[in-house]
Amino acid sequence: MTNIPDKPSLDGIEARWMKRWEADGTYRFDRGASRDQVFAIDTPPPTASGALHIGHVFSYTHTDTIARFQRMRGRSVFYPIGWDDNGLATERRVQNVTGVRCDPSLPFDPEFKAPYNGDVPKDHRAIPVSRPNFVDLCHGVIHDDEEVFEQLVRRLGISIDWSLLYTTIGPRAQRTSQLAFLHNLARGEAYQQDAPTLYDIDEHTAVAQAEMEDRDVPGAYYKLAFHRYEGEDLLIDTTRPELLASCVAMVAHPDDARYQPLFGTTVRTPLFGVEVPLLAHHLADPDKGTGLAMICTFGDVTDVTWWRELNLPSRALIGFDGRMAIDTPGWITSPAGQAAYAHVAGLGPKPAQRKIVELLGQSGEMLGEPRPISHPVKFYERGSRPLEIVATRQWYIRNGGRDLVLRNALLARGDQLNWHPAYMRNRYQNWVGGLNGDWLVSRQRYFGVPIPLWYRLDDEGNSLYDEVLIPDDSQLPIDPSVTCPAGFDEDQRGKPAGFIGDPDVMDTWATSSVTPHIAGGWVDDPDLFARVFPMDMRPQGHDIIRTWLFASVVRSHHEHGCLPWTNAAISGFILDPDRKKMSKSKGNVVTPINLLEAFGTDAVRYWAASGRPGVDTAFDEGQMKIGRKLGTKLLNATKFVLGFGEPPADAAPTVAIDLAMLARLAEVIDDSTRALDEFDYARALERTETFFWWFCDDYVELVKSRAYGSQADVAAHSARAALRQALDIVHRLFAPFVPFVTEEVWSWWHDGSVHASPWPAADMPASIGDVSLLVPVGEVLAAVRRAKTEAKLSQRATVDELIVDGPPAAVAAIEACRADLAEAGGIATFTLSEGETLMIAVRLAPSTDV
RNA sequence: GGGCGCAUAGCUCAGUUGGUUAGAGCACUGCCCUUACAAGGCAUAGGUCGGGGGUUCGAGUCCCUCUGCGCCCACCA
Secondary structure, three states: OOOOOOOOOOOOHHHHHHHHHHHHOOOOOOOOOOHHHEEEEOOOOOOOOOOOOHHHHHHHHHHHHHHHHHHHOOOEEEOOOEEOOOOHHHHHHHHHHHOEEEOOOOOOOOOOOOOOOOOOOOOOOOEEEOHHHHHHHHHHHHHHHHHHHHHHHHHOOOOOOHHHOEEOOOHHHHHHHHHHHHHHHHOOOEEEEEEEEEEEOOOOEEOOHHHEEEEEEEEEEEEEEEEEOOOOOEEEEEOOHHHHHHEEEEEEOOOOOOOHHHOOOEEEOOOOOOEEEEEEOOOOOOOOOOOEEEEEOOOOHHHHHHHHHOOOOOOOOEOOOOOEOOOOOOOOOOHHHHHHHHHHOOOOHHHHHHHHHHHHHHHOOEEEEEEEEEEEEEEEOOOOOOOEEEEEEEEEEOOOOOOHHHHHHHHHHHHHOEEEOHHHHHHHHHHHHOOOOOEEOEEOOOOOOEOOOEEEEOOOOOEEEEEEEOOOHHHOOOOOOOOOOOOOOHHHEOOOOOEEEOOOEEOHHHHHOOHHHHHHOOOOOHHHHHHHOOEEEEEEEHHHHHHHHHHHHHHHHHHHOOOOEEEEEEEOOEEOOOOOEOOHHHOOOOOHHHHHHHHOHHHHHHHHHOOOOOOOEEOOHHHHHHHHHHHHHHHHHHHHHHHOOOOOOOOOOOOHHHHHHHHHHHHHHHHHHHHHHOOOHHHHHHHHHHHHHHHHHHHHHHHHHHHHOOOOHHHHHHHHHHHHHHHHHHHHHHOOOOHHHHHHHHHOOOOOOHHHOOOHHHOOOHHHOOHHHHHHHHHHHHHHHHHHHHOOOOOOOOEEEEEEEEOHHHHHHHHHOHHHHHHHHOEEEEEEEEOOOOEEEEEEOOOOOO
16 A cells, blocks of 8 residues: 655644544553563653743653654553652642642631632732642642643653553552551651751751752851950851850860860850850861851751760750741840840841841951851752751651661662663762761641651640551551541540641652652552563653652662662753753743744654763754754655555565665664664664665665666666665654654555554664675765766766776676666766776766857 | 763764774855755865873774863761
């Protein structure tokens, strides 16, 4: 069958084939397949915020090329997708869209309606709503976002099986996440601890090490005088004078001769007159400032270390809202000190600092002017103010940060994983080797998977955190603020001798770290799970190796004692043409939908697939134009080749040049197959593309006269058979990269989808022909073209005489293609002789033009 | 301070165990309306492969070193 359009076109092919693939179930996972026949992908669940980022196009295309390749190789591809809709990103979006904020102290209002829908005025003050109302609003917004997002992802031609769609806030995800947590708890891998914790005072939540980043911010050194009972004042440099009231000690290095005589003595703090000891600790740096530091509870993580290792008291004053405690603390006993504190009580960090500096100036206990500096400060990656350290009870999962044996086991998992590209392994090792604590998984937020626990209350109504009440697995998912633990009644909630639900939700990574389990049906479909786990491939960006990848390895290591997948395929970032990372905050993001419309999906995918694994790639419309050209060329070349008609059934390539072309193609197949097996889609595309353009420009030009029938029938049949065989293979080699146009041209002469056809791995041996033939033949062809171009003649111009003199092998090769060359070049007399080196002389016909 | 990556034509990049005169595309220039394709084709030109040193018969490729750019990590008072 052939059904070739008169005017082939790329217009509208996306919509046509998307519809067809969906109707035919082309990408449907065959769940009858056994594990060894399955290729399972742990697709990154994007945050469905309504806008598709060019980075999605880039990385999802990379994964899709591998998925399509494996499908054509005969694997049943398990290719799910989910929407990562729980967590702070969604909460923020909901706040911005609807103009509310969550206040968990409020009661549920069944009549509540959001005041706005995306049109919140600038001066609007967020309306507080109850947690159940807030969660309802979140569900509404994400539902709308996800419909939009699905259309966008479909538009990319990503061959996921949409019947496997999940969300990270959905019941199955919640159940999976909670069950995994309870297993961690039962095995002792999850534990709670009341300890100083990095805390975001705007988002009102603790954050994990993996979510922190350093930012350089302006600050200043202030030189403060601490008073000795005898002798001169001791001077320290600090960037945080506002913490002076929380000072618990001073510290210097044990080897620091300047302070050695004073170790063990006490000094009085400026302004507040609190007596603190001068202690020795090796972390104090003699070269920094005066070599003397004040220890406050808590200015930074070093303070926490000192506090813990030197057994110091806690004098924390900064609350969860970042403000100084209202009541004057008991350790400030002097009237002057109490008066000073009254000035800063209730102030936030910045105003408190200004006030303290002002007071120190007045008292003369600040020496000289502040010296402005720029210094790195820890921030929550989504936060806007520096993190504070507050003591709070939180849940942790062991990740090797406090346990060398576990750390080494997890480092070994990193070695065991196949990284593409291999050097990405270093990011993992670097991160795991540098952990300084376990994974803090509890978040004081609202739209997430609840920590599925309750606590008993004592007779006074205080929480007994050691008496954890655990739900039965069959109850999951639960919200402990709604569901009641076994053996209790709802009216005992919050009452003495009753119970209280854990108010927190889990870190969003605590749920995304079990995406293989969510997608694979760990909790409700063990048969499916056995067919897909451990998965084959985890595609993701290098920026989330320390979070998503590492957390997933931790969970799988604890739960199954193995890796969750065998391969990690790491994509790079998109850089704008000035080579800056594209991100929303920089405002240099390109909206891909316009590109998809301007160039077509295949063209944009072509650009994406030319970015090598792991390499940050510049956004380049030029590459998309080339991709568009490739699509057009595939249409035209296919139309042309098929236009020669089918050779007789028993026809086969017999002519040397035809066999040589097929031999070259066989090499391309080998190369491309090997590359895709190693997840190097870019190399596979490049090889196929190079072949294809050579095929069109040289081979087809050379044999088209013969294919039309200028020579013997058997020779014509050889050309037609070779052309069709090559075309068939080329369509399949390109299919993973440009799925729409390959499906289009394939449909002209085949039943069924090209994406369901076998990968051409074993179509023919490279020994089918002699590729070395192609070199001298190509040189003759090029020489003839050059001569015509230099004479400013048309390529159709006649060559009076072509004289070729060369080594025997070259002469033999050219002799074998003599007739094709003569016809392609319009050569009247063709003289061929043996000599030392290849010499080509072209004598053109005298111009008959005016 | 530690780790990783990159540096090849004006631009974007290939160059896979070291092997003959270093490649492609885009851009530039010239030519060709050629019956698959003018939203095309053909061709010319363009590089001391970041600098220096070393190993080797031979180095863009391996080793050392320096420089520049980028990323990750770090206990940053």
